Amino acid sequence: MLLTGHRDDVLSLAVDPSPSSSTRLASGSADASVRLWDPSRAPRCARCVIPPAREAVNAVAFSPGGCGEGLFVAAGAVVWEFDLRMDGVVLRSHRRETAPTADEINHIVVTTLPGAPTNSGLLLAADDQPDVSSLDLSLLSRDPSRFPSPRWRRLRRIHSNIVSELALRPNHPTELLSVGLDCNIIRWDLPRGKPRSIIRTTGSHDADDGDANGADDDPARAASGVQCFNPPLAHSISFVEGTGGARAVVAVGSGEVLEVDVEE
Numbered sequence: 001m002l003l004t005g006h007r008d009d010v011l012s013l014a015v016d017p018s019p020s021s022s023t024r025l026a027s028g029s030a031d032a033s034v035r036l037w038d039p040s041r042a043p044r045c046a047r048c049v050i051p052p053a054r055e056a057v058n059a060v061a062f063s064p065g066g067c068g069e070g071l072f073v074a075a076g077a078v079v080w081e082f083d084l085r086m087d088g089v090v091l092r093s094h095r096r097e098t099a100p101t102a103d104e105i106n107h108i109v110v111t112t113l114p115g116a117p118t119n120s121g122l123l124l125a126a127d128d129q130p131d132v133s134s135l136d137l138s139l140l141s142r143d144p145s146r147f148p149s150p151r152w153r154r155l156r157r158i159h160s161n162i163v164s165e166l167a168l169r170p171n172h173p174t175e176l177l178s179v180g181l182d183c184n185i186i187r188w189d190l191p192r193g194k195p196r197s198i199i200r201t202t203g204s205h206d207a208d209d210g211d212a213n214g215a216d217d218d219p220a221r222a223a224s225g226v227q228c229f230n231p232p233l234a235h236s237i238s239f240v241e242g243t244g245g246a247r248a249v250v251a252v253g254s255g256e257v258l259e260v261d262v263e264e
């Protein structure tokens with residue numbers, strides 16, 4: 001099946017985790033729009049979301065807890081939240097906007113931590129600075145006239161080049177993996193905002209006992225040993241199904257796909 005509607009490159013995808021959504025998809029495009037799809041009904045999009053900025057949509061994510069009520073859209077350095085319960089085939093009115101960085105956002109994910117209400121959670125963003133930032137989504141429910149700019153929490157800067165993508169670790173709700181153009185795969189402890197370990201696509205591994213002291217935060221040293229030509233820059237990451245989050249595959253710039261043991 002071919003889903004048609006975008007007028008330029010499709011840059012991002014997200015699947016709605018809501019049990020009642022069937023297989024609803026969201027796609028972000030260089031045409032500065034987001035399309036919502038229900039492939040079980042028709043090959044054309046069901047709704048169109050237009051963020052205020054006429055910039056390419058690099059990332060999309062549905063609201064946490066599988067409630068299917070909200071959609072987060074990242075374009076440029078801004079993330080907008082849209083309420084999908086609003087009527088209309090074309091949705092232009094956003095609920096809130098927030099900017100974690102002054103640089104371009106490459107990827108966003110949303111998660112709910114253990115014990116947290118289903119309508120709360122963390123919004124995590126990867127950017128060009130290079131940073132991984134998190135936002136407590138309960139801050140977005142505050143009165144915007146009194147709290148116009150929710151404060152993002154920046155995880156300790158370990159990446160020394162653009163952070164390409166994020167992945168939530170299955171069966172480990174407090175852990176996140178980030179990959180970047182510094183050839184690093186970083187395993188994060190979200191509650192603490194610190195790295196648990198660093199895996200290098202060049203073959204080495206820095207273990208950490210839960211304290212950031214074990215991680216190498218010297219950008220020059222962190223990038224050492226990287227080949228000069230066609231280096232294994234980390235672009236994308238996904239977990240291997242059936243491994244419980246123990247193994248992941250990473251797409252790298254040397255033309256290879258690496259399988260790594262996250263807990264090694």
